Amino acid sequence: DRDGFNRPYTLMTPLLDVVAxxxxxxxxxxxxxxxxxxxxxxxxxxxxxxxxxHGFYLWKAKALGHWQWVYSWEVANAHVxxxxxxxxxxxxxxxxxxxxxxxxxxxxxGIDDHRYLELLESMLKxxxxxxxxxxxxxxxxxxxxxxxxxxxxxxxxxxxxxxxGVYDESKETGYFEPWRRQIAxxxxxxxxxxxxxxxxxxxx
Numbered sequence: 001d002r003d004g005f006n007r008p009y010t011l012m013t014p015l016l017d018v019v020a021x022x023x024x025x026x027x028x029x030x031x032x033x034x035x036x037x038x039x040x041x042x043x044x045x046x047x048x049x050x051x052x053x054h055g056f057y058l059w060k061a062k063a064l065g066h067w068q069w070v071y072s073w074e075v076a077n078a079h080v081x082x083x084x085x086x087x088x089x090x091x092x093x094x095x096x097x098x099x100x101x102x103x104x105x106x107x108x109x110g111i112d113d114h115r116y117l118e119l120l121e122s123m124l125k126x127x128x129x130x131x132x133x134x135x136x137x138x139x140x141x142x143x144x145x146x147x148x149x150x151x152x153x154x155x156x157x158x159x160x161x162x163x164x165g166v167y168d169e170s171k172e173t174g175y176f177e178p179w180r181r182q183i184a185x186x187x188x189x190x191x192x193x194x195x196x197x198x199x200x201x202x203x204x
Contacts, residue, residue: 008029009030010029010030010033013030013033013034013039013040014039014040016039016040017040017041018040018041018042018043019033019034019040019041019042019043020042020043020044020045020067021042021043021044021045022044022045022046022047023044023045023047023053023057023061023151023152024151024153025151030042031061031062034062034063035061035062035063041064042061042062042063042064043063043064043065043066043067044057044058044061044063044065044066045066045067045068045069046067046068046069047066047152048068048152049068049090049103049104049106049107050106050107050110050152051106051107051109051110051113051176052110052152052176053066053110053152054066054106054107054110054111054113054114055109055110055111055112055113055114055117055176056110056113056114056117056144056148056176056179057148057149057152058110058114059113059114059117059118059145060145060148060149068090070089071089071090071091072089072090072091072092072093089101089103090103090104090107091104109176112180113176113179113180116180116183116184116187117141117183119187120137120141120183120186120187121141123187123190123191124137124138124141124190127190133186133189133190133194133195133196134190136186136196137186137190137196140182140183140186140202140203144179175202175204178199178201178202178204179202181199181201181202182198182199182202182203185197185199
């Protein structure tokens with residue numbers, strides 16, 4: 001990414017603790033400096049209120065977090081739900097608390113996906129290199145990483161200003177549940193020192 005004078009922002013990376021960037025080819029230099037050279041922590045930005053953006057893609061991108069420009073626009077009247085159709089908020093202030101939406105639920109599921117992935121990877125670091133079951137889990141994660149797209153737009157999703165309205169990812173989430181079940185099975189098997197069961201749907 002560059003400023004209005006065509007100067008690359010990457011020159012500032014060593015001065016930063018965290019870089020927040022869109023997930024598109026123009027940000028590849030930032031991603032390299034953060035995830036390979038380790039000059040700063042990377043967070044992805046404005047990839048939509050999707051389970052994918054907050055979970056499996058976050059892991060694929062080697063980012064430590066994801067955030068949206070706005071979570072609640074509050075332009076709809078929470079007392080009159082019929083007006084919600086034109087609002088792009090993920091949650092609404094409501095008498096006595098808040099009212100969540102499908103976007104909010106997608107984000108929550110994505111965060112859980114990411115937790116499972118991070119837990120399994122942390123457990124595999126301590127597992128013996130020659131352990132057959134650990135090798136199986138590492139092979140699954142390798143295949144998963146190669147299968148996941150490089151950028152959100154590779155699956156028809158978007159990053160940038162338009163991403164705030166994205167939440168209907170039903171066509172893209174078919175694998176997420178069996179993937180998480182397989183990851184959970186690896187975690188349980190490592191803890192219980194037993195052979196992991198294969199979740200067939202996760203390998204389909």
